[in-house]
Amino acid sequence: xxxxxxxxxxxxxLTQLRRDHRTMAMLLLLPALxxxxxxxxxxxxxxxxxxxxxxxxxxxxxxxxxxxxTSVTTLxxxxxxxxxxxMVLPTARLxxxxxxxxxxxxxxxxxxxxxxxxxxxxLGLEIAGPLWMLVLVAVVDALLxxxxxxxxxxxxRSEFQAVQFMPAVVVPQLLxxxxxxxRDALPPVLGAVSDAxxxxxxxxxMRSLSTTTGTGEAWRDLAVVAGFVLAAVGLGAATLRxxxx
Amino acid sequence: xxxxxxxRLGHGVTGLLGPSGGGKSTLMRALVGSQVVDSGSVxxxxxxxxxxxxxxxxxxxxQAAGVYDDLxxxxxxxxxxxxxxxxxxxxxxVLEVVHLTAHRGDVVRRLSGGQRGxxxxxxxxxxxxxxxxLDEPTVGxxxxxxxxxxxxxxxxxxxxxxxxxxxxxxxxAERCDRLLLMREGRLVADDSPAGLLGRTGARSIEEAFxxxxxxxx
Numbered sequence: 001x002x003x004x005x006x007x008x009x010x011x012x013x014l015t016q017l018r019r020d021h022r023t024m025a026m027l028l029l030l031p032a033l034x035x036x037x038x039x040x041x042x043x044x045x046x047x048x049x050x051x052x053x054x055x056x057x058x059x060x061x062x063x064x065x066x067x068x069x070t071s072v073t074t075l076x077x078x079x080x081x082x083x084x085x086x087m088v089l090p091t092a093r094l095x096x097x098x099x100x101x102x103x104x105x106x107x108x109x110x111x112x113x114x115x116x117x118x119x120x121x122x123l124g125l126e127i128a129g130p131l132w133m134l135v136l137v138a139v140v141d142a143l144l145x146x147x148x149x150x151x152x153x154x155x156x157r158s159e160f161q162a163v164q165f166m167p168a169v170v171v172p173q174l175l176x177x178x179x180x181x182x183r184d185a186l187p188p189v190l191g192a193v194s195d196a197x198x199x200x201x202x203x204x205x206m207r208s209l210s211t212t213t214g215t216g217e218a219w220r221d222l223a224v225v226a227g228f229v230l231a232a233v234g235l236g237a238a239t240l241r242x243x244x245x
Numbered sequence: 246x247x248x249x250x251x252x253r254l255g256h257g258v259t260g261l262l263g264p265s266g267g268g269k270s271t272l273m274r275a276l277v278g279s280q281v282v283d284s285g286s287v288x289x290x291x292x293x294x295x296x297x298x299x300x301x302x303x304x305x306x307x308q309a310a311g312v313y314d315d316l317x318x319x320x321x322x323x324x325x326x327x328x329x330x331x332x333x334x335x336x337x338x339v340l341e342v343v344h345l346t347a348h349r350g351d352v353v354r355r356l357s358g359g360q361r362g363x364x365x366x367x368x369x370x371x372x373x374x375x376x377x378x379l380d381e382p383t384v385g386x387x388x389x390x391x392x393x394x395x396x397x398x399x400x401x402x403x404x405x406x407x408x409x410x411x412x413x414x415x416x417x418a419e420r421c422d423r424l425l426l427m428r429e430g431r432l433v434a435d436d437s438p439a440g441l442l443g444r445t446g447a448r449s450i451e452e453a454f455x456x457x458x459x460x461x462x
Binding site (some may be wrong): 004005009011012015019080085087089090091242243 | 303328
């Protein structure tokens with residue numbers, strides 16, 4: 001692994017994003033706008049609901065957005081011939097993965113800062129724990145999306161197919177993460193499935209950070225998410241083939 | 246894929262010719278180490294093809310260009326230069342070689358097909374690699390530019406590089422120091438252009454190629 005190559009990949013991914021103003025705006029502003037929509041939706045009927053649902057969304061957005069962006073970006077690398085070129089150059093697979101993680105991690109920091117500040121500031125979302133830790137959970141969660149997106153891009157032949165992986169990989173996690181039905185109230189089988197899905201832990205971490213000042217539980221949940229990130233990076237690395245038939 | 250192929254490449258410009266689907270690209274991918282090789286060994290500059298030791302020393306360009314459409318020409322080259330660890334001055338040099346200096350600020354997506362291919366070729370030239378593997382680098386180029394590029398290939402060979410260029414255009418064959426004719430995964434000839442013409446009594450490389458194919462039946 002080489003820091004020079006990793007940084008080159010990260011800088012290149014960020015340059016590509018910078019040139020794509022529309023994607024950049026969507027990445028940075030869309031999650032915050034959706035949180036505003038949610039707050040507005042509950043504002044008359046049940047103002048307390050925003051405090052219950054809001055924290056879960058802080059976990060769901062970075063994961064979903066980065067999953068989509070990474071799966072399409074890496075699919076382009078695979079189909080456009082740049083992946084083959086990088087693989088015949090002195091690029092280690094971890095340089096490529098690290099570069100992507102660095103670039104999208106940085107975007108996730110800014111995205112989470114905007115979303116958390118908008119939620120906790122003007123929208124008055126009750127957050128008992130430290131704000132910086134919410135951002136940290138969001139970033140690790142975004143890296144999870146990046147790693148999973150990279151992994152599934154190996155199974156897509158076109159951008160159309162890559163986008164179809166969103167409902168397959170993200171929506172079940174969204175349904176079972178405790179947003180709609182509390183995780184302990186799920187039927188036993190689904191509860192067990194929920195326990196095996198990474199997004200559940202990210203949502204749990206956001207929940208405990210917003211309701212309690214203690215961070216012990218959040219750190220434990222965050223460690224589980226980080227474990228999933230490492231596993232997904234391993235799977236992603238296995239799909240980067242230097243030699244193909 | 247390429248049964249019984251035994252081949253040594255040396256300095257100079259070697260042309261790899263033959264019809265599409267004849268195994269030219271497969272052979273080239275085996276040389277750069279991106280092709281799964283079932284049996285046999287491929288060694289490049291004294292090391293196994295695609296091994297860490299030689300990856301920075303083999304320049305490879307394909308018809309697919311393999312560059313980022315949403316970056317400018319200069320940004321693409323600067324990125325690959327950083328990956329290779331060569332200086333930024335290399336970017337200016339290779340742009341000059343492929344005649345794209347005037348387009349350095351253009352986003353690749355807006356370039357023509359031929360210009361896009363030349364960006365890929367420029368990437369392959371970064372760092373003056375001692376082996377260049379160029380898969381149909383002159384497709385879609387006008388005759389003037391094609392002649393220019395062939396001159397450059399000879400310049401590179403004169404500097405000591407081994408240059409392997411594939412083409413399915415037979416008139417390019419005459420510009421090579423050595424010719425490999427490939428058909429259906431087999432090497433049907435390995436000779437200099439003059440040697441090939443002498444051996445077959447043909448007036449053009451195209452005729453010689455047809456004669457050799459007939460002979461092999």
